[in-house]
Amino acid sequence: MSFDITFLGASGGPIESSTCSLLIKPHNVDYSTVSAANSPLLQVDAGSGSLSLAELIADKESPSRLLRLYEDSDELDAYVALQPCYPFASVSGNPFHSSKRIMSCVPTILVTHPHLDHIAALVLNSAEADFAKNKATVYASKFTAQTLQENIFNGKIWPDMVSLGTIGMSRVEPKEPFSTNNGAYTITMFDLQHGVTKTDEGTVPYLSSAYLIHHISSNARLLVFGDFEADAVSGKELNRQIWFKVAPFVADGSLKAIVLECSMASQEPPVELYGHLMPEHLIGELEVFSSFCSSPLDGFNVIVTHVKDTPGGSDPRRLVLKELQTLAAQSKLGVRFSMALSGLSLTI
């Protein structure tokens, strides 16, 4: 068994849409026939949503839409080691209608943190007249759930869709596995540090989350990180604990891929990271991961999302991929990198 994953959005900003959202289904489920009853669809973050999906259904070329806005982009297949798949190819009918039908079959949304590029579509799509019927539940850390409730669903930025019953909100504890509302998955959330932030209470660590997703019936796993920084930068061992925990799932073949950020190519002179990774940091993290694995990571799939777009500059995904490939070769890490693109689907 494997998963089909679709990046409804993969940008880390500063563009205002196509931001992070990952739609996941077991490979043997068909979008053209999936129905709300016992749907095994799962979403991680919701910076993009029903419009991105409608445009993807209307236009199979949508993964190239951002690429055309750079002067130096490569062809699509240069970005992905995995073969792109087209799980919406068999979806017939009106794009908006099909998008609405499929989004109504997503009962479970895992939110990694409350930055706007990860929640904008969740908020805006929630005004859809039939959204409440979907009974979608947002799973999030205490910090994320509380921040959404106090700052977004408060009657000022948006109506309180939680109190109105449109969205369910479930607070989850780190490292304590829970079953999703559709019963299809066991999820384990891990704390991440995504830099620091200035608040009324002073400068504090900004918490983000990673989710280890376990599809119970097939024993297939996927690990998805929210925005985060390297342990070498934070001075903590949050990531190290995750690598240790999931290393056995490489050995038994159940971990199909890791999806994580590498927000920007190396900068000269060095820049403020704002709690993100550059290629050297990602390679450092993967070296730790590899050290916990009983065999080399040869051929293991690492999918890089949340690259920050650089309007007026070079295609950042091309630069990040090149650097990662060079550094991985130097470190003898045999992982296969693919760059997430908004609208791209991959079978893993």
Place this chain on the structure above:
Amino acid sequence: MSFDITFLGASGGPIESSTCSLLIKPHNVDYSTVSAANSPLLQVDAGSGSLSLAELIADKESPSRLLRLYEDSDELDAYVALQPCYPFASVSGNPFHSSKRIMSCVPTILVTHPHLDHIAALVLNSAEADFAKNKATVYASKFTAQTLQENIFNGKIWPDMVSLGTIGMSRVEPKEPFSTNNGAYTITMFDLQHGVTKTDEGTVPYLSSAYLIHHISSNARLLVFGDFEADAVSGKELNRQIWFKVAPFVADGSLKAIVLECSMASQEPPVELYGHLMPEHLIGELEVFSSFCSSPLDGFNVIVTHVKDTPGGSDPRRLVLKELQTLAAQSKLGVRFSMALSGLSLTI
């Protein structure tokens, strides 16, 4: 003299992008040569921003992008009584580069209210590395400015771009004309009521704003409403005061157009309006406006934005326009209606 106006976005949701943002320039200014020094560009709301502009520069067909997602849309020209114009046709070079250059020439952003569909791009675009150089100032009511500061630019939903100096924030008082930071316009803000909202303090009116924009050197005016409800619904006379104030500018020819919402076609059975207008309400408001004018509104341009999209349903802009035309004929209102579409430009 007249204005070129571009709808970077015109949707009132529930789709997650293409939401309200209006870019305005004097007609005699050229986007291909405009420079930051003394730029007379002006923006009202910022639900869409630099990505919408880049896609518009890359693809002149972008006003049709939403239309193709409905089964029953008309051709583009069926939606607009005014002739579409193409002020970006002469903009050469890379779309992202050109979009960044043009957005860096927008010193003045008028925000009508802090609902996410009116501010999402302002927030997300503010992470662009060079944004701070633009010295853009957001003008907003006390309620809007305070809500943005407390709920968005607070280190939780987004870094505090105001304290960091990336965005200037200026609180304006209703009915007190002020000069914009580029010196090109005198603006008068008016309070609107956009329904009510439940907050910690109980159920309170939700305030929105309208802006009367006066281009000083040419004496051309434009009136742009944020989301609002009819006086007949609110039981107040907020809109009536605006109509009274601007009626003389129809007589002297300086008011070129009104841009305002009509969020949905009539519904059967009647639905909750959530502080918005349906065609009957808009016609009622225009009847009040007409009563204050010294001559009929024949040929006066009314541009309707913020229609809520209806994924899976009929094209709502087509329905709203038909109803408005029918009701206006019954009322002998000679106004010319055009429907705003994301990516559409009009010379008024």
